[in-house]
Amino acid sequence: MVVGFRVSEKIAGSVIRNRLKRVMREAFRLMKAPVVHDIIKKQLLVEIVFTGTRSAPRSSLASFQEEVQREMESMIQKAVMTEVFHE
Numbered sequence: 001m002v003v004g005f006r007v008s009e010k011i012a013g014s015v016i017r018n019r020l021k022r023v024m025r026e027a028f029r030l031m032k033a034p035v036v037h038d039i040i041k042k043q044l045l046v047e048i049v050f051t052g053t054r055s056a057p058r059s060s061l062a063s064f065q066e067e068v069q070r071e072m073e074s075m076i077q078k079a080v081m082t083e084v085f086h087e
Contacts, residue, residue, distance in 0.1 A: 001036065001039055001045075001046045001047075001048070002046070002047045002048070003028060003047075003048045003049075003050075004047075004048070004049045004050070005021045005024045005025055005028075005049075005050045005052075006049060006050065006051045006052070007020050007021055007051070007052035008051075008052070010054075011052055011053075011054055017052070020052045021052070023061055023064055024050045024052065024064060024068075026061060026064075027061060027064035027065045027067075027068045028048075028050065028068055030065055031065065031068050031069050031072060035072045035076070038076050039076070042076070046075075048075075050068075
């Protein structure tokens with residue numbers, strides 16, 4: 001599994017962008033164990049890129065955690081559905 005975090009230079013200054021990347025990394029780290037377990041169990045090869053948006057600097061860690069959890073569950077569900085259709 002490869003994970004990347006990206007924030008455009010168009011979003012605020014470097015201090016805000018770096019804080020945003022730290023918050024995204026922390027939100028993913030808190031969700032990592034169950035997600036990695038599912039990915040390994042389903043033998044998936046995954047590349048994940050998180051991209052910060054203009055509204056992101058005003059977001060809290062809790063809102064990032066909710067969004068990361070929702071997106072990861074969706075991603076795993078789509079991967080499982082794709083796997084079923086390719087068998």
